[in-house]
Amino acid sequence: MIEKYDKKEGYCKILGHFLTFDYCKTTKKGLPCSKVLDCWFQQFPIEEFISEHYSEEEYKKIFEPPQSKISSLTEILEQAQQRIKENK
Numbered sequence: 001m002i003e004k005y006d007k008k009e010g011y012c013k014i015l016g017h018f019l020t021f022d023y024c025k026t027t028k029k030g031l032p033c034s035k036v037l038d039c040w041f042q043q044f045p046i047e048e049f050i051s052e053h054y055s056e057e058e059y060k061k062i063f064e065p066p067q068s069k070i071s072s073l074t075e076i077l078e079q080a081q082q083r084i085k086e087n088k
């Protein structure tokens with residue numbers, strides 16, 4: 001069950017406060033944060049959870065190196081331009 005660990009609570013070193021696993025599970029465009037293995041391995045079998053619930057392709061997306069700020073900004077601008085076109 002993919003919701004099994006949703007209410008587990010942990011401290012997020014990036015955000016600087018406690019949060020629940022359901023947040024971590026979807027923070028990367030609906031996929032888990034790339035730090036999930038480091039953050040959750042002491043609380044439950046996170047590697048097993050990831051391999052049970054995500055495909056190989058999703059696994060690669062979860063753990064791919066972060067984009068540079070320039071390419072992230074470019075992607076955001078492209079998405080904004082696309083939304084503007086769709087609303088015309």
Ligand code: SF4
Nearest residue numbers: 012024033035036039
């Ligand atoms: S998995 Fe990501 S969002 Fe969740 S606690 Fe760790 S760093 Fe924060």
